[in-house]
Amino acid sequence: MNLKVVTGNPDKAKEVEEFFNGKVRVGHVKLDLPEIKDNDVGNIARVKAKAAYDAVKEPLIVDDTGFYISSLNGFPGAYAAFVLDTIGMEGILRLMENQENRCAYFETAIAYADEDGVLIFRGRVEGSITTGPRGSEGFGYDPIFEVSGKTFAEIPLKDKSAVSHRGRALEAFGEWYLKKQ
């Protein structure tokens, strides 16, 4: 069967292809999709998937990821990319100075769309905010997000999908998708 991955990032399509390991024919569609203002990545992915399906008319997935810090009431949440571009990791660390509760999580929502509608699959990783950046792998907030003593930027990229929010969302989706056939 065929599955399109609708994203501006070809690496994401490649990750999905590797995940299915020949069991699914994965194609990459590059498309500019509308993103709504909402702090739930599932809602954002749902709207993107609907718009993508209207354009592509084939079974497809899109995804969206957020970064939620407990003591900042879920900030930066689904606006993680904008916040990184403006105040950066440095801004986050400043907001977290003297905060005892350093709990945070990443969440990815994958939205699958076909003629029957849209379904959402989520993956979440709980961790904590470090007091300073560590590591050089990955991207985004990886250097200040720590799980079991290591930041995401200290985990080699090839090992990251086994523990990451994206990897977990993909697993949840993949399990369902392979059974569906």
Add this chain to the structure above:
Amino acid sequence: MNLKVVTGNPDKAKEVEEFFNGKVRVGHVKLDLPEIKDNDVGNIARVKAKAAYDAVKEPLIVDDTGFYISSLNGFPGAYAAFVLDTIGMEGILRLMENQENRCAYFETAIAYADEDGVLIFRGRVEGSITTGPRGSEGFGYDPIFEVSGKTFAEIPLKDKSAVSHRGRALEAFGEWYLKKQ
């Protein structure tokens, strides 16, 4: 002529009605509109206006406001409401500690939609971020935004529309709209 103000806030419709002072018949339509993720309030208002016109099919306006801080690269921008709900004014002040450049501006975009399409009118007020909150009028970031020595929260509400971003956008729109007839 008739103009609908599409907003969840009846006070905004009232403000427009008072502005036109009987020259225009102003109605209030309450409608949940899609908001896109974009740091330009004009783009956000444009998409809202299109969606509103599809539903209402009468000449209408919608608006959107952002708050842009220079030394934070435009943060919180069009995400001002979300940022206020999460890290609050306190978070902004913390990010601005020891910042020499304290320039900021509010910008409101009013989008007018009719059968011919959508037009955007903008109002902007430049000011600076205080080192602490002052005043009890208004709402949002008003207590930490200062223009000519006074914060927006130190200006009585009845005087505020004469100097505010919303007032200025409304003036730009109103001038055009009254000539259009």
